[in-house]
Amino acid sequence: MMISCVVLLIAPTGAGDDDGGKKLIIGLPYYKSGFAQFVDVQIDPTNNNNQVVQASGYSIAVFNATIAYLTRLHHGISFEFRAFVNNNGSSAGYYDALVSQISAEKYDAVVGDVTILENRFNHADFTLPYTQSNVKMLVKIRHDPRLNMWILYDRLIGEKIQWGFLLWLPVVQAVFPERESLAKNCSRFVLVMWLILWLIVRDLLVDNLMINSSRVKNYSSIKDYKEALDKGSHNGGVDAIFDEAPYFKAFLKQYGSNYAVVSTKHHAAGFGFAFRKGSNLTSHFSKAILNIRESNEMDGIEERYFGSSDDDGNKDQSNSSSNASPQSYCL
Structure with a gap:
């Protein structure tokens, strides 16, 4: 599933965004030889902010589904994906380093195949897991x-x-x-x-x-x-x-x-989305994850990327x- 780097959802205020409805900067893992089935990004080479032109994969599809659910609840969320890369365009680090960028205030959130681990709570809060891992x-x-x-x-x-x-x-x-x-x-x-x-x-x-x-x-x-x-x-x-x-x-x-x-x-605790500590968005996205897991929507996403559960x-x-x-x- 391909989505644009910026999705603007216009809705009444009170969406739970602690920053007054500002555009969220969301960090994505970037590995050219990694598991592209979960997160696969293309970067705008003309943009110095590592802005993502396209993002696809299982984790992105789940995130996109949670955004759609929150939209139905009249929550307005504007966000922009940024790849976690250094100046030469290669990965700037592994998942611990990526999550730590939230406490460093480089990102407002992190989306990807990020395992919920105890030490990562030092830098961010996590939603409920969207996988049983x-x-x-x-x-x-x-x-x-x-x-x-x-x-x-x-x-x-x-x-x-x-x-x-x-x-x-x-x-x-x-x-x-x-x-x-x-x-x-x-x-x-x-x-x-x-x-x-x-x-x-x-x-x-x-x-x-x-x-x-x-x-x-x-x-x-x-x-x-x-x-x-x-x-x-x-x-x-x-x-x-x-x-x-x-x-x-x-x-x-x-x-x-x-x-x-x-x-x-x-x-393992499973994969989750990371947000700034104390952000109300954590609970909103957790509710959205529960909704899509309890419906057939999550089954459809998993089958699209991994095949049927019977196989x-x-x-x-x-x-x-x-x-x-x-x-x-x-x-």
Whole structure:
């Protein structure tokens, strides 16, 4: 969804704007190689204020929907998007730095895929989240034509898989009585492996992630995620990626057939819009977010950018858990 850099909504006063109805300056994250599915901006090269010519993406679509809702309530809000860039046109910093610009009075608000974190409340207030953002794990899977089945590709659990084979026969006998036994051994194997996967993942994270931080790498785009998983840790890549669920929705829409998402125990607060501390706009936009989440409008926005929830659910193996920290990392 493309929108103009300035939207002026004319309505009676009393819209909740603490600055007497002035035009709001809203900061946007700017990453040329980042997740453009959430925020994608084009800057006016002739403007020294980093004024945005066009903005699109999931987060912008949600913001636009909240503006439409407030307009129906006769609230008048004028705003202008500004990209968070430095003098040479590159990003001026990550999300903590972007949010801090509100307390520095450079921006009145920040819109984007900004996670609600405790430390960011030092610089701004946040609306209610517009996403339900759980922390999940993304892994590469490969197809073995000899077995006609899908296998999780994770070198780090290779040794533990050997114990899985030892447990395979007694577990199958316990779970599937002879009168209900499956036709193919490979089908039995798949089902049993999912039963013990949560134990494998838990041990994996405790032994290899929490202790050995040198194996953690940072990536910032869907393309980076794919290249790292395709390489695997043997070739300088990674075997698993941990991040918030919305990013994996965008990934799976583009590359879903060869990858799977596994749920963890951890939850993030979700994405929210940031405003100046004490601003009445925070409550107004929170109410607007609730309205679109309770309606079919949010479902339509998510389907437009991430595909249907059914498609995503087929790739999410929700029986696994981890003791990983709720931050974005890869291993």
